[in-house]
Amino acid sequence: MKTLHILNKSPKHAFPASQCARFYSQHDSILLIEDAVYYTLPTTYPLFLAITELRALPTKPTIYALKEDIDARGISETTPNDVKLVTYEGFVELTASHDKSASWY
Numbered sequence: 001m002k003t004l005h006i007l008n009k010s011p012k013h014a015f016p017a018s019q020c021a022r023f024y025s026q027h028d029s030i031l032l033i034e035d036a037v038y039y040t041l042p043t044t045y046p047l048f049l050a051i052t053e054l055r056a057l058p059t060k061p062t063i064y065a066l067k068e069d070i071d072a073r074g075i076s077e078t079t080p081n082d083v084k085l086v087t088y089e090g091f092v093e094l095t096a097s098h099d100k101s102a103s104w105y
Contacts, residue, residue: 003028004098008105010035011044014051016104021052023102024061031086031094032065040065040079066091 005028009016017039020030030052032039039048067085070076079085086094095101 001099002097004094004101005030006101006103007032007036007039008034008103010038011047014047017048017051020102020104024052029062029064029094029098031091032063032083033069033091034066037065037069037073037075040070040083041075042078042080045080045083064090064094 003023003025005020005024007016007020007030011017017036024030038044062084063082064084064086065079067076067087067090070079070085076085
């Protein structure tokens, strides 16, 4: 069963990301929305990977970020290559392609 984990809190609030990590499994995906897109900054992306302990997984997790939120914050040029940008339409497609969604606020 695949779960889409949706995070919306900024790196200042690490608790939702750490809670997400407790329930994350190998075939799940993570979508960063709203202020959680700040995790894609070069200074906070390693922190995000460390908090969620995603580096310890046998294969890299699939991490998405909402393009509209990235653009609204002016951070599109610093987004890591392994973070996939999706539009609102892509957000809907991700929700439909996963068995369930979990929002971490």
